[in-house]
Amino acid sequence: MMARTAPQPPNTATDTAKAGVPAARTTRQTIADLAFLARAMKAPALLDAAERLAERAQVESWSHLEYLVACLQREVAARDSHGGEGRIRAARFPAIKTIEELDLAHLRGMTRQQLAHLGTLDFIAAKENAIFLGPPGTGKTHIATGLAIRARPPGRVRHRRPVGRPPGRRPPRRPAPGRTGQARPLPADRDR
Structure with a gap:
């Protein structure tokens, strides 16, 4: 097995200094x-x-x-x-849309003040859900996408591991439904 070394930049001053040339x-x-x-x-x-x-x-x-x-x-x-x-x-997302791009004339059952309140993302801090119901074409996906884009965290997102699982370990595999997880017996060899 070969040991890996870090690549060196070409034509460095140390190369010329080693050759006796001023650096x-x-x-x-x-x-x-x-x-x-x-x-x-x-x-x-x-x-x-x-x-x-x-x-x-x-x-x-x-x-x-x-x-x-x-x-x-x-x-x-x-x-x-x-x-x-x-x-x-x-x-x-199906399309990148923001809340500011939403045409308020198409909204049914939601006022400008309610939309502004949703835009503050207070429901996320309170760990509450926002559910949008209505007929097709009324802006439900547009509002949800705009809120998701506004709510994205700045910087890096670190994925959390489930509580109780040590780092670096995967949970044991479960057998598929209807299977016991044991190997099936092989059929007996037949003489041909």
Whole structure:
């Protein structure tokens, strides 16, 4: 079995220093190393923001730590926004609709104030349900989708494990209905 090692960026200053050449880095080498490291870390927003922020850092004379914090803030903000989009795609809504896009003329039996109250999402904090009943084409799915999009949590969502199950363990498999879970006896060998 081969041991895996972390990939090394190409053309680093340490390679030239080992060869006896002074370790002077060019901007091109630094950008190439940054591109490699950003891909290795799966941080594309860091790569996009690094060069622009480097220019700004020079003009405003930021410290190295201030520059690093600004780059990482951009990456975190990008991950948060893209994570929300991914969760919406994973929900497989029939169409992406918001409450603001809802045509209030089609609503029957719901006032603008009731819709505004639902939009505050107080029923979620109170752990209550919202049920929409009515004939087809009256906006039930539109309202439900809009509320779900508004209620999506910011940042990462961590999936919870059921209470009582240790981490990393799956529950035992249950046999299919009508089965005992025991192997069926094989038919006796017949002479041919």
